[in-house]
Every structure is written in C-alpha cells, then in structure tokens.
Amino acid sequence: MKALFITLLLLIVSATAIAKTVEVAQKDKEFTVAEVEINKGDVVRFVNEDPFFHNVYSLSDTKLFDLGSFPKGEYRDVTFDQAGTVEVECAIHPAMKMKVIVKE
C-alpha cells in the first residue's frame, strides 16, 4: 500500500515535470499574480480563495474560455495549448485582471 502510494506520488511528480501546473489564486478580489509565464501545454489552476463566487474567462484569440463561477476552495484547470499572450479576467469583478504568457 505504502509502496503504491509512493510510486503514485512519483508518477504525479514526473507527469508534472512534462506538463507543469501553475497555481493562480483569486483572493481579496484580486488575482494573486499579475502575470505568469508558462510553456505551451502547461496548465494554470485557478483557485478561488474568497468566501464568495468568482468567474474566470478570456476572450483572447490564443485561448478562449469561460470557467463559469465557483466558490471558495474550488479550482478549475486550463491547459494553454497555443503560444501567445492571454488576458484573463473575472466577469463579475472587472477590476480583476491578469495575463498568461504562453511560450513556444
């Protein structure tokens, strides 16, 4: 059981070495970072840390998505499969903005 647990952990670790997951939180009505730089294929995990609902969306050509709304403690993953700059916002609170820079 323990061995299985460790191999599993290793598996997860090695998997993330290929496609990295970067965490960005929404806290006090802001994204915790203004900008993240990732490689093509990497994942950004958006986590809501406020005690109310937020949204995450982008209308950019590089990556179009709308994660709907989700409460505190939940997260949604987005895989960025094309290089470019993606402006990410919360539709509920338009002052909440950040950028994902996806490199080739």
Next chain:
Amino acid sequence: MIKLSRSLIFFCSMLSLYGLTFSSFASQYVFEAGHPSLQRWLLPEEVPAPDNNKTTPERVELGKKLFFDTRLSGDGNMSCATCHNPMFGWSDGLATAKGFKSMVLGRATPTIVNTGYNSIQMWDGRKATLEDQAMGPMESHVEMNMSIPRLVEFLKTSDYAKSFKKAYPDEPIGTETLAKALAAFERTVVSRNSPFDRWVKGEKDALTPAQINGFKVFVDPDKGNCEVCHSAPNFTDNGFHNIGLPSYGAETPDMGRFEFVPIRLMKGAFKTPTVRDITTTAPYFHDGSARTLEDVVDHYITGGVVKTNVSPNMKALTLTDKEKADLVAFLEALTSPQKPFTLPAIPL
C-alpha cells in the same frame, strides 16, 4: 489505482482548503463604535481624480454651471440635473428615466452621489470614468440630443469662454474640457458623513441598537449576506450580478452587462449600486421595480424571483420580522445630512 489517485487528489484539495486564511468578513468585525475592524468602511477624504484632471475650485465651478445648463440639450430644455436632480438625491424619483420629448427610457437614473469613488460607470459598466461618461447624454438622441459642433461653438462664443480659460488655461474649449469640467463637479457630490460613518469614527450614539443589529444582518453571510456585493467602503464591489428581478423574465429582457462582456454569467447582470444616501433615491433597481426599501429587502429574501442565470452569490434568506426591520433601519442610517445646495448663476 484510479480510486486511490482520486482520493489522493481529494486529500490534497482538502489540505489546501484548510490552509486557507479567512478573508476580512463578518467574522472579523467587532460591533463597537470606532473599532479598528470597522475602519475599512470609511471613504477617503479626497475623491480620486485622474492626473490630467485634478480637482480645482475653478474646474468644479465651471462643471457645476454646465451640469445645470439646459442649453446643453438640443431642445434647450434639459440639463444633466433634469435627471440627476439634487432635490431627488441627484436622481429623478422616476422608475425609469424620461428623455428627449419625454420618451420613457429603459433604465432608472442612478444617483451621481459618490460615483467619483467608483471604478466603473453605468448600469452595464460601459464607461470607465466620469470623463468617459460625460459626453454620452448630450450625444444621445434619446436623452439630450445635442449637436456637438453647435454646442462647442456656443461655449466658445459665450461667457463660458472665460470660465474655461480659468479652469483649463492650456487646453482648447472642446468636448474634452467640457467632459473634464462636468467630471470635476461630479466628484464633489459625495456622501460620507452619515450616522453610520460617525459611528465608525467612534460616535457611540450615532446609531440606534436596532441599526447596529441591522448592520450585523447586512454583513452576516448567514443572514442578509449583503456585504458580498455591497462591500466596503462605498457599498459596492464595482461588480455585476443578475439579482433575479421579475423583469428578467420578460420575453426580451434587458441583458445588461452581457452586451459588453458576452459571458453567460453576465446575462441580465447589472452593476452593484452604492446604497449610501439610499433613502433619497427611490424607486430602486435598474428597472425601478422596488418602491421602498422594504420592497428591496422582500426581493432579497426570495433569493431572486426569476432564477434563470441568477447570481450564485444570491441565496434565499431567513430573516425574522425584527431582523428585516433592523436591516431597513440600518440602510436608513447611510444617508448623510442633506445640506442646502446653492444653484449656480449660468453664463449667458
């Protein structure tokens, strides 16, 4: 194997849940006059202004004249103050506005009280600043319906020219300076001396016990849950929500913010208005559908009448009659003492 990895993920996400710190909400307030936990509700003394339009007495004076001047409209009978009337809390007392030739418009006139503190303007947020907003009503055919070249020509050739020279010595008279002057005046229309403000500053008797209890209801996520959207310090999150008004059930409802941000959540979403000076601006909501503050609270108790696309931050409320009454009493404590307002003499 799959099961194990699932529970591992679950375990990890639970960990991160517990690791989270509590945000500055109800649990942190101490409901005592002047307590440090309450200070976030005080508005800054100075209303923020852009670098290229710092507030000066000359600019405010000019903007005030323009705001009340009916000659800024095509028919020469409508000013900004026709709809944003100081006698009606800088609104108009109507359910929805009346525009050019008394045409009934689709939305209520919002007050301009404290708009200078907000980071986004209009019910649907289509304007960012007061400067961006100001030319809109004059250009609009359904509102002031003014020919802008004719207006600029008039301003240049009338006694206004002197006031513009004093207010904006290095800039030409035109739409830009006109908009700036109006914005400078609007930034002086503020409310931050209400009984609630005085209580936050430490005046014990400024609020009644019922009003203090109403404030508790307002911020408590399990009671009124109002602070989620009407947040400190100006009782707005500068955000957009569909609060489930009956009018959203119409065949072709007003889509609000969705017309500018085509994200599903924004269908029927409108900007959270301030509730400062709220007793002076009935009727309420963008469609004027609530006549009194009791009507407003009754709406929130339902958690939204039309549930299609209602904001996830809305929920049905369980309030006792006393809590309801106290909540209304608290809202009434958000109005600053109404001072006499001196009308400007208009240059001819």
